[in-house]
Structures are given as C-alpha cells and as structure tokens.
Amino acid sequence: MSEVVLKNICKIFQEKKVVCDLNLTIKEGEFLTLLGPSGCGKTTTLNMIAGLETVTLGEVFVGGKKYNDIPARRRNIGMVFQSYALFPHMTVDQNIAFGLKIQKKSRLEIFEKLEWVKAMLQLMDKGRRYPRELSGGERQRVALGRALVLSPQVLLLDEPLSNLDQELRESMTTELKKIHQNVGCTMIYVTHNQMEAMRMSDRIAILKEGRLMQCDTPMNIFNQPKNRFVATFIGAPAMNMFPAKVTVQDGESFVDIDGIRLCLEKDRSIALLESKGREVTAGIRPQQIFYFKDREGRRHSDTDVDAEILLVEPLGERLMVTAKMGKREMVFFMISDRVPVPGERLSTVIDGRHIHLFDRESGERIALGE
Amino acid sequence: MTPMKSFTLPDRSTVVWFVTLCVMILVVFIPIYFMFKYSISDRSSIVTGGDIVPLWPYHPTLKTFAFILGYPDFYRAAGVSFKLAMLTITMSMTLGVPAAYVLSRYNIPGKAVLLMGLISVRLFPDIVSIIPVAVAFARLRLHDTYFGAAMAHSLLALPYVLYICMGIFESIPKDLERQAEILGAGKGYILWRIIIPLSATGLAAGAIYTFLLSWDEFIFSYFLLGFGELTTLPLYLKHKMAFAPPQDLLMAISMLLSLPVIVFTMLLQRYMRSGLTAGAVK
Numbered sequence: 001m002s003e004v005v006l007k008n009i010c011k012i013f014q015e016k017k018v019v020c021d022l023n024l025t026i027k028e029g030e031f032l033t034l035l036g037p038s039g040c041g042k043t044t045t046l047n048m049i050a051g052l053e054t055v056t057l058g059e060v061f062v063g064g065k066k067y068n069d070i071p072a073r074r075r076n077i078g079m080v081f082q083s084y085a086l087f088p089h090m091t092v093d094q095n096i097a098f099g100l101k102i103q104k105k106s107r108l109e110i111f112e113k114l115e116w117v118k119a120m121l122q123l124m125d126k127g128r129r130y131p132r133e134l135s136g137g138e139r140q141r142v143a144l145g146r147a148l149v150l151s152p153q154v155l156l157l158d159e160p161l162s163n164l165d166q167e168l169r170e171s172m173t174t175e176l177k178k179i180h181q182n183v184g185c186t187m188i189y190v191t192h193n194q195m196e197a198m199r200m201s202d203r204i205a206i207l208k209e210g211r212l213m214q215c216d217t218p219m220n221i222f223n224q225p226k227n228r229f230v231a232t233f234i235g236a237p238a239m240n241m242f243p244a245k246v247t248v249q250d251g252e253s254f255v256d257i258d259g260i261r262l263c264l265e266k267d268r269s270i271a272l273l274e275s276k277g278r279e280v281t282a283g284i285r286p287q288q289i290f291y292f293k294d295r296e297g298r299r300h301s302d303t304d305v306d307a308e309i310l311l312v313e314p315l316g317e318r319l320m321v322t323a324k325m326g327k328r329e330m331v332f333f334m335i336s337d338r339v340p341v342p343g344e345r346l347s348t349v350i351d352g353r354h355i356h357l358f359d360r361e362s363g364e365r366i367a368l369g370e
Numbered sequence: 371m372t373p374m375k376s377f378t379l380p381d382r383s384t385v386v387w388f389v390t391l392c393v394m395i396l397v398v399f400i401p402i403y404f405m406f407k408y409s410i411s412d413r414s415s416i417v418t419g420g421d422i423v424p425l426w427p428y429h430p431t432l433k434t435f436a437f438i439l440g441y442p443d444f445y446r447a448a449g450v451s452f453k454l455a456m457l458t459i460t461m462s463m464t465l466g467v468p469a470a471y472v473l474s475r476y477n478i479p480g481k482a483v484l485l486m487g488l489i490s491v492r493l494f495p496d497i498v499s500i501i502p503v504a505v506a507f508a509r510l511r512l513h514d515t516y517f518g519a520a521m522a523h524s525l526l527a528l529p530y531v532l533y534i535c536m537g538i539f540e541s542i543p544k545d546l547e548r549q550a551e552i553l554g555a556g557k558g559y560i561l562w563r564i565i566i567p568l569s570a571t572g573l574a575a576g577a578i579y580t581f582l583l584s585w586d587e588f589i590f591s592y593f594l595l596g597f598g599e600l601t602t603l604p605l606y607l608k609h610k611m612a613f614a615p616p617q618d619l620l621m622a623i624s625m626l627l628s629l630p631v632i633v634f635t636m637l638l639q640r641y642m643r644s645g646l647t648a649g650a651v652k
Contacts, residue, residue: 052548073554085549089567099553146553 002063002153002186003028004049010057011044011210018044020210022058026154026188031180032215033189033197036207037233042190045207046156049188050079063153078147078155078185082162084139086131092118092142093127099150117145120182137168148183157189161196173199194234198222206230223354228363231283231356237320240289240330243360244282246275255282255355258326262303263352272357280366283356286320289332292347301352309344323348405628408621409434434622444623447606454591454602455584457520459577462527467573470535471565475544489529496526496589504593514598522590527580534579538572539565578634586631603627 004026011019019041026032034042047053049060051072060067067075086095096117100110118124121141131139140160147155157176161169177200180187191197197204198218205215206229214226225231225239232238247256253272254261262282264272292304307323307330314320319334325348332348340346357366380388412429438444473481491499503522504513512518542565550560566573588604596605607623 050552052551072548072551073556075552076554077552079549079552081545081549083543083545085543085545087546087550087564098550098555102554102559150553 003061004154004186004188005061006045006049006058007061008058009045009048009055009060011041011048011053012056013044018210019048022207022210022212024205024212024215026186029184029186031177031187031189031200031202033191033201033204034207035191035194035197035204035233036213038192039209040207041210042192042207043158044210046079046158046188046190049154050077050156051075076150076153078150078152080140080143080147080155080157080160082159084131084143084160084163086139086142086146088131091128091130092123092134095131095142096146096149098146103150113149117149120148120179121145136164137172140164140172144179148179148185152185154186154188157187159191160189161191162193169196176200194236198234206233208233224365224367225283225356226365228281228283228358231358231365235285237286237331239283239285239356240328240332242282242284242328242330244280244357246272246278246280246357248273248276255280255352255357257282258328260303260305260326262305262350262355263301264355265301265353275366279360281358281360281363283358284330284350285354286331286333288351288354289330290349290351291332291334291336292349294335295349298349299351299353303350303352305348305350307346307348309340309342309346311342312339314339402628402632405621405624408617409625411618413616413618434618435626438619438622438626444606444626447601447603448626450600451585451602451604454516454519454523454600455581457516458523458527458584459580461520462524462531462580463573463577465524466528466531466576467535470532471539471561473532474536474539485532488532491525492529500590500593503590507594513594514600516600519591519594519600519602520584522594523580523584523587526587526590527583530579530583531576534572534576535569538569538576542568578637582631582634586627 004024006022006024009019009022009024010017022041022045024032034045036042044053048055049062049067051067051070055068062075062077087098090098093114096114097110100113105113114127118127121144123138123141123145126134126138126142131142134142140163143160160176161172164172173196176189180200189197189200201218203215203217204221206213206221208229214221214230216224221230221234225234228241232241242257244255244257247254247261249261251273252263253269253276254263256262263269295302305325307325309321309323310329311322312319313322315333317335319336319339320331321334321340322329322331323346324330334340358364359366407425407427410430410432411427412431413434472478473485478484503525507513507518507522510518512521546564546568547560550564555563586604587602588608591602591605592608595602601609603623604627607620607627610623611620
C-alpha cells in the first residue's frame, strides 16, 4: 500500500507525445481509474508506473521514493494484463507462486499464501489445472491472484475485464470492488468503459490525447464536467449539446438556443448577467429533459419546449426518445404507457438547474453561479 | 456412408488439388519404394532380371541388410556422421537460438539485410558455395576435421535454425515476459523458465532439422573430408559406388541412410503444427 505521485510526466514516442505533462496523485488505498478513448495514453501511463516503459520527462514517486530508474522487477508493483498473460506451461498453483519462488520464500509460506489467495478468489479446487483448462473468468482470477499474492504496493489493472462476456463482466466488476475493499491495496485501473469506471472507482482520471481532462469522484465528474469532452464522454446516452448564447431580459439571464430561451436558477441567472451575449455551448443531460406529464412539482427554472418526435427506443422501464427541438436534435427519456409515434409533437420540460455551460471556443466549463 | 441425397460433386478446384496431390505423392514415394524394393530383393534378380515389370521385390530377403550391418566400415561411417551431426546441432543451436531471440524481440537496424544475407548462402548451388569455403578452410587447416566440417554444416543449417526459432519466439506473447518481469524475474530467469520451456518442442524441431541436414549432406562433406580419414555415411555410399557394387547393396545403404530422415521428418511435422502457446492469452 503506497501513494503514487506522477509529476509532470511526459512520454514521447517517435516524436509523438503520447502522454503530456500529466500530474496525478493516487492516494494510499485508493481505487483510481484512468478512463479515456483508445490511444489516449492510459496504458502508456500504466506501463510507466510499472516500469515497462521509460519516462521521457517528469518523475514517478511510489511511497515517497523516486521510481524512474528502478527496473520493473524491483518495484513490487502488481499488474494484471488485458491478455492475463498466464504462463501456459505452469499450473494455477505454479502461476500464482511464480513471484514467491523468485523471492525464495519457504515452502510453508508459499503454501499459506497460495491457500489465502485461492480462497479469496474461489480457486480452491483449480490448483492443478493448466490455464488452457480454465474458463475466462477463472483465468482472470488467477492473473489477479498472481499479483495479489506478492502484496504489491500498488496493483495496476490494464483493461482486465475486456475479454470477458457481458454477464461475467458485470459480476467481476462487483467482485473487483469487493477485493479492493478486502485487500485495501492502492489500485490503478485502466478502461475505456465508463460504466465500469463509475461503479468501481473512488476517483476517475479522464485522459484525452495524453492530457488529463479531469480527475475527480464519479459523481463530481458526472455532475460537474470540467469541459465539453468530459461532458459528452461520461453518461449514456451522451449529453445533448447545443450552440447557444447568453441573453438578458428584465434583469434575468437566459440560455438562448436558436431563439428558444431556457430559464436558469436565480443565482446563476444573476451571475451570468455580465456574460450577456456570450457565445457558449449548452449541455443538457437526457435525464434533465422531461415529458411534461412526467414532471412533478414545477420550478422557476423549468422551461416548456415543443418537440417533434423522430425516433423512439423502448428500454423497458422507460422510453428513449430522439426528438427535434427547433432545428436541433435531442435525446431524452419518457415514462409513458403509450409509445408515441415519430412525427408526433409533444411538450417537454427542460430543467434549467442542470444546464451545463461551456465556452464555445475552449470548451471549458463556465462555472458561474454554482 | 452419407446417403446419396446429400452427395454433391466436389467443385473443380477440389478435384484439381486432389489430382495434384496424388501426383506429388507418387513423385515422392516411387523412388523411396524402388529403393526399398531393391534393398530387399534377392541379388540374383540382377542376373535374371526378375519380373518383366519389376514392381515387386524378387524373392524378398533381409540378407543384404544383415551383410552391411555386419561390416565395421559401415559403423565407422555412421559414427562419424552421427558425431558430426551432433556437433553441428551444438554449434548452430548455440549460435542460432540467442540470435533468433534477439532478432525476434528487438528492432535492429539492417535486420532484413542481415536475414537475407544469411539465407543467401543457400541461394547458390552448394557446389558453387563450397569452392570459397573449401579454399578458406584449407588455408585455416580446418579440412579433414570434425570441427571444420561441423562449421560448414552449421553454415548451411544456421539460416533454417534462425527462421524456425524466430517463428517460435515470435509466437510467444510479449506480455508473458513483461508479466514475469513485473513479478520479479530477471532476464536469465525469464529465458530459462518461460521462453525455453515454451519453445522446447519447436527448438527440438530445429535441432532435428539440423541433424537431418548434416546427416545426408554430401557436397560440403565431400570437399572438406573426402580426401582424408573421416568418412561420413554419404561419402561411404559414394565410395562404395566407385566399385560398382550390386544395386541391392547400394540400395540397402541408401535405405539405412534415409531411415532417420523419414522417421524424423514425420515426427517433426507434428511438432511444427502443435499450438505451442494455447491458453496463454485470452
């Protein structure tokens, strides 16, 4: 268990900046997820922490010690690869004990640790099997056990669930979180799957093209995305984005989307007064747009908007509707017994409390009045 | 048998492939068969001519084999061939395996040129490449020695060893080595505990191939050893031919020479195909 600090980390690979000036502190015992689309540098970052790749610039600290020049095999950092990388010529027991054997631990100690890990990962009766005789989930757990048995300072997980089928993935997500609570080891998890990231992490670091976009708790990332990229990347379906303008009338400010004026919360409205005429991007989550019948208890910040239905996708407990608001398309959810048909017009309510505003140019969040 | 209903005519390409295959099998097997036939035919068949169409052995007998195997010269030649083959294996594997590992794992400038250069020895007919080799070896006093001949055979075997081993090493996922490193293993430990065990069958195949190559190599051996004391089996056969012996004797020696080749090739083919790293990843 150790704290990991990345200080101005850069990785330049063939004159291409894969990771760029990354600063990140992973607290002791924390479960942090590096999340981002493929090619964003998350695996490279992980490899640099593991020592599999050199750090071009910057410093890596683990447990207060500089790790830049320490070879991977002396770092005592555990890692689980996407491919599991089980040694095919060794049994489950031999795989798990691999690291202990190198450390020349006594037979008794190896046996005890093996039992402990196998019990935790439900591999008790699999000790003599070879990797090829195991199911995907079991291989996954062996890989995990092989890392955990060495009580690593930090455990790195590189998309460990991506080779499992959907069902197994669900259960392993919960399982991993339990294991983390159980072992209490610092874990850094890499994935491109936001649901996994949201469910498991204490904090999520979102990367794009090697740069850190935002690092915060799942709830904060969802509710206060720092920029347009994070806003659209997190949440399914993606946040509705509209080019908009801040307008002012009678001492109150509005967000104007192609002439449709959306009301805002009082203090936010006041704070935005000075931004009159500013070009912004307005982001509204599908969860904040309601069919007017679904909306209970109207607020000052609600705005009625007419919409024309383009597409209806039933999800069971609710409907996912794609509709046209003015010239723009938006997605929202509807709770209705009757499935509306495309072409139908209906009235929707937009909750102005949760409109996210981003600078049109830079895409940064406009935090006024929050 | 499948019922008539489901029987469909094989398409054209299948037929062409099948016929080609049959022809190829005939081309390969007829000489082997004839060799076998003559080696067990009674010697008198040469005088009598045997059958008009001599397809079947004439009075099959193992007398000729018994005769050869009772002859010390044959054993001496076989011993020389065996020793030479073993030495060739040792040399080409100690050089080839580490080289193949490096070539498969690291990007070295001029790698393609290097590989082409290595295989280029085999682009010329052996009779052409032997001349400079023979001259150089004579100057270095390497002719008529096990070491020299083994070196020459290694020259021939090395490209194959390299290509076979590179193929094997490339089939071992890099993640395995990275994982081992993270678990605390040094380079040597990884090589002995991960790479070698996983490539053992493949390396054995490479070694057997080298053995066969050295075992029935003639031209290089002839120029380097042919005028001295050391006589390999192919040289022994050639030597015997000079006296125009009965063909059953020649064929029996050929048969004994070919036997390891045939057996090993069959074994080898199985190893080449087996999934070496099944279950390693995914």
